[in-house]
Amino acid sequence: MNFFKRAWLNVWAKKGRSVLLILVSSAILMFVLAGLLIRSAAVKAMETAKNDAGATMTLSANRQAAFKKMQSSSSSSSSKSSRPKLTLTPVKLSDATKIAKLSNIKSYNVISSTTANAKSYDTVSTSTGMGGNSGGPGGMKATGSSSGDTQIDGVTSTALTTAFANSQSKLTKGRGITAADKGTNHVVIEKDLASQNNLTVGDTMTVKETTGSKSTVKVKVVGIYKASSTSAASAGPMSTDPANTIYASYTLANTIKGSKYAGTADSVTFNVKNPAQVSATKKAGNQLISSKYALSTDDASYQSIKSSMNNVEGFANKIVWLVAIAGTIILALIVILMIRERRFEIGVLLSLGEARWKIVAQFFTEMLMVIVIALAIAGVGGKFVGNQLGSQLVSQSTTTQTTSSGSTGQPGGSGQPGGSGGSGMRGGAGGPGSTTTNRAKTQNPNLEISVSAVDLAELGGFGLAITFLSIMIASGGILRLEPKKVLIS
Amino acid sequence: MLRTEDLGYWYQDKDQPLFQNINLEFETGQSYAILGHSGTGKTTFLSLIAGLDKPREGDIFLDDRSLKKIGLTNFRRHDVAIVFQAYNLFTYMSPLNNLLTAMAITGASHAGDKGYAQRILNDLGIGDDLITRNVQQLSGGQQQRVAIARTMCCDARLVVADEPTGNLDEDNTQAVIAQFQRIAHEQKKCVIIVTHEPDVAAQCDHQYRLENKQFVQLA
Numbered sequence: 001m002n003f004f005k006r007a008w009l010n011v012w013a014k015k016g017r018s019v020l021l022i023l024v025s026s027a028i029l030m031f032v033l034a035g036l037l038i039r040s041a042a043v044k045a046m047e048t049a050k051n052d053a054g055a056t057m058t059l060s061a062n063r064q065a066a067f068k069k070m071q072s073s074s075s076s077s078s079s080k081s082s083r084p085k086l087t088l089t090p091v092k093l094s095d096a097t098k099i100a101k102l103s104n105i106k107s108y109n110v111i112s113s114t115t116a117n118a119k120s121y122d123t124v125s126t127s128t129g130m131g132g133n134s135g136g137p138g139g140m141k142a143t144g145s146s147s148g149d150t151q152i153d154g155v156t157s158t159a160l161t162t163a164f165a166n167s168q169s170k171l172t173k174g175r176g177i178t179a180a181d182k183g184t185n186h187v188v189i190e191k192d193l194a195s196q197n198n199l200t201v202g203d204t205m206t207v208k209e210t211t212g213s214k215s216t217v218k219v220k221v222v223g224i225y226k227a228s229s230t231s232a233a234s235a236g237p238m239s240t241d242p243a244n245t246i247y248a249s250y251t252l253a254n255t256i257k258g259s260k261y262a263g264t265a266d267s268v269t270f271n272v273k274n275p276a277q278v279s280a281t282k283k284a285g286n287q288l289i290s291s292k293y294a295l296s297t298d299d300a301s302y303q304s305i306k307s308s309m310n311n312v313e314g315f316a317n318k319i320v321w322l323v324a325i326a327g328t329i330i331l332a333l334i335v336i337l338m339i340r341e342r343r344f345e346i347g348v349l350l351s352l353g354e355a356r357w358k359i360v361a362q363f364f365t366e367m368l369m370v371i372v373i374a375l376a377i378a379g380v381g382g383k384f385v386g387n388q389l390g391s392q393l394v395s396q397s398t399t400t401q402t403t404s405s406g407s408t409g410q411p412g413g414s415g416q417p418g419g420s421g422g423s424g425m426r427g428g429a430g431g432p433g434s435t436t437t438n439r440a441k442t443q444n445p446n447l448e449i450s451v452s453a454v455d456l457a458e459l460g461g462f463g464l465a466i467t468f469l470s471i472m473i474a475s476g477g478i479l480r481l482e483p484k485k486v487l488i489s
Numbered sequence: 490m491l492r493t494e495d496l497g498y499w500y501q502d503k504d505q506p507l508f509q510n511i512n513l514e515f516e517t518g519q520s521y522a523i524l525g526h527s528g529t530g531k532t533t534f535l536s537l538i539a540g541l542d543k544p545r546e547g548d549i550f551l552d553d554r555s556l557k558k559i560g561l562t563n564f565r566r567h568d569v570a571i572v573f574q575a576y577n578l579f580t581y582m583s584p585l586n587n588l589l590t591a592m593a594i595t596g597a598s599h600a601g602d603k604g605y606a607q608r609i610l611n612d613l614g615i616g617d618d619l620i621t622r623n624v625q626q627l628s629g630g631q632q633q634r635v636a637i638a639r640t641m642c643c644d645a646r647l648v649v650a651d652e653p654t655g656n657l658d659e660d661n662t663q664a665v666i667a668q669f670q671r672i673a674h675e676q677k678k679c680v681i682i683v684t685h686e687p688d689v690a691a692q693c694d695h696q697y698r699l700e701n702k703q704f705v706q707l708a
């Protein structure tokens with residue numbers, strides 16, 4: 001094509017002008033690329049955050065159904081003297097395993113809590129105000145009350161619990177409870193309790209059941225943890241000092257509760273693989289269980305990350321379009337000026353009988369040559385700009401992220417005996433052991449800026465569109481130009 | 490070959506036409522000079538027969554085919570070659586590429602023939618040292634000769650020129666006029682030149698003067 005040769009001759013002969021055009025185009029494309037990079041990084045970070053933040057689903061007794069039942073029995077009952085009792089059915093583990101088989105479930109934690117009384121050791125007493133009338137350690141224990149002085153939190157794995165996942169509690173010695181401890185008498189005790197009683201990993205201690213035969217149970221210490229002061233808040237006003245909380249396998253808690261609790265749990269928390277599908281999973285799970293139980297979901301952490309990432313993505317999208325539009329306008333103005341300056345050339349072309357569209361095609365080809373080089377420059381420079389912008393955006397979004405996770409992070413499972421930390425358990429749990437690092441990632445979504453082939457292809461598309469549009473806008477002048485007016489004045 | 494029929498043109502209003510009822514015939518193998526005072530409409534007339542504008546009145550025929558039928562772009566591409574007073578060339582090209590580009594656009598029979606273009610340029614005194622240089626490094630006379638060479642390398646039988654010697658000195662003027670005569674007589678084309686200079690007009694085969702809205706043939 002002849003216009004192609006003309007375009008090349010022009011770009012080559014007017015090197016200075018071509019270099020300037022390349023620089024302007026590079027700057028425009030660099031900003032477009034930066035926007036594209038941030039956007040694709042936001043999408044990628046969102047994928048990662050989705051899995052890291054996770055969402056949880058908790059299986060527990062259906063309080064609402066139980067409450068209704070209690071109300072109906074009280075209205076039907078003629079004797080008003082006996083108050084009806086709110087009976088909560090413990091969760092069956094067989095239901096839990098059925099739900100755990102759903103494809104979207106990553107892991108699950110069985111929670112069964114109870115209390116026991118200290119036998120071979122002294123509990124830690126809180127030295128504030130009300131501690132005075134309790135009569136010292138062990139003073140009023142085992143006097144018929146069903147609530148003991150030692151809190152026993154039975155779990156599948158300590159790593160999956162809220163306290164450990166949030167790093168409110170940390171292991172200092174030995175190891176945590178894992179699924180392998182099922183059926184054993186292994187426990188993890190608090191540091192203060194251990195030092196007060198000179199207990200260390202490998203030692204044994206005995207507790208006394210608060211109900212039934214009130215027999216004693218011998219347990220073995222496999223790990224020692226340190227509870228931070230914040231975890232005291234979750235213990236509630238009724239509880240004793242948080243240092244008296246012992247972690248054990250849920251099977252041990254069930255044994256202490258009594259034989260009819262075998263194969264049950266207070267609640268079971270499931271960690272969901274894909275938080276976006278948590279409601280579908282809940283639906284599927286509900287079909288596997290009776291109405292005596294309820295499934296509740298918590299994806300607050302996922303939602304807050306999602307919204308903050310959506311903000312970044314939306315912002316990046318705006319950058320892309322703003323820069324693209326501004327770039328088109330700038331380039332169009334440059335091309336219009338360029339075409340005015342070249343009206344004699346256009347006039348000669350027209351007087352030779354050249355088709356107007358071929359003249360437009362020549363200008364388009366010239367700009368295309370410029371844009372191709374500018375694309376290469378922008379590809380290199382855009383990564384730099386994207387990195388700068390990306391880290392700026394991340395520090396901004398992390399601030400919002402931390403604020404929002406702070407407000408949603410409180411465990412909410414009050415009411416049930418010993419059920420604290422159950423339903424309130426929130427995201428961030430990965431496999432045992434990796435939990436802490438996962439959480440760190442969740443709170444600092446990292447925008448990885450790297451130029452992929454897709455980004456470059458998209459940039460190329462934008463470059464082409466900008467070139468095409470600006471030539472189209474400017475070519476109005478070419479199409480209207482009359483050779484007579486140009487050449488004969 | 491080219492014939493005007495009741496040709497008329499005016500810019501603003503019909504009461505003040507530049508010329509009206511013009512009936513002229515131009516033949517191949519002949520050269521024509523058009524003289525006239527400034528502002529009488531010589532250039533305007535030329536733009537009509539060069540297919541750069543449409544007549545207000547009447548029509549122009551090429552071998553009995555109306556320009557309206559041929560289409561102005563088509564007419565310019567195949568049938569007419571134009572030399573202006575200035576700004577004739579592509580400034581970002583060499584003389585050689587200027588010729589090759591014109592040949593390519595017009596689809597000339599010698600399109601792509603570098604040797605042919607080179608011979609024509611050499612013939613007009615543009616040596617081999619000049620033909621690959623940028624045209625902006627050539628003198629005004631040399632540039633005008635390149636513009637004439639461009640009309641020679643294309644197939645158009647009609648060559649029109651608007652004051653082609655207006656910016657040239659005596660020697661260059663003589664060389665350019667001699668070239669136009671060769672185009673008419675050797676290439677058997679029809680050459681129409683608008684000029685102010687009686688000396689230039691005298692060398693053409695026919696002379697017309699535009700006055701009082703009419704073309705008057707001089708003896």
Ligand SMILES: Nc1ncnc2c1ncn2[C@@H]1O[C@H](COP(=O)(O)OP(=O)(O)OP(=O)(O)O)[C@@H](O)[C@H]1O
Pocket residue numbers: 489500501507525526527528529530531532533534
């Ligand atoms: N685009 C235009 N609009 C209005 N009037 C015009 C236009 N172009 C030319 N004219 C007028 O038409 C008349 C003829 O102009 P034209 O250029 O044809 O004259 P000319 O004979 O070539 O003059 P010169 O010898 O000075 O080149 C002039 O009076 C001019 O002012």
Ligand SMILES: [Mg+2]
Pocket residue numbers: 531532533
């Ligand atoms: Mg004139």
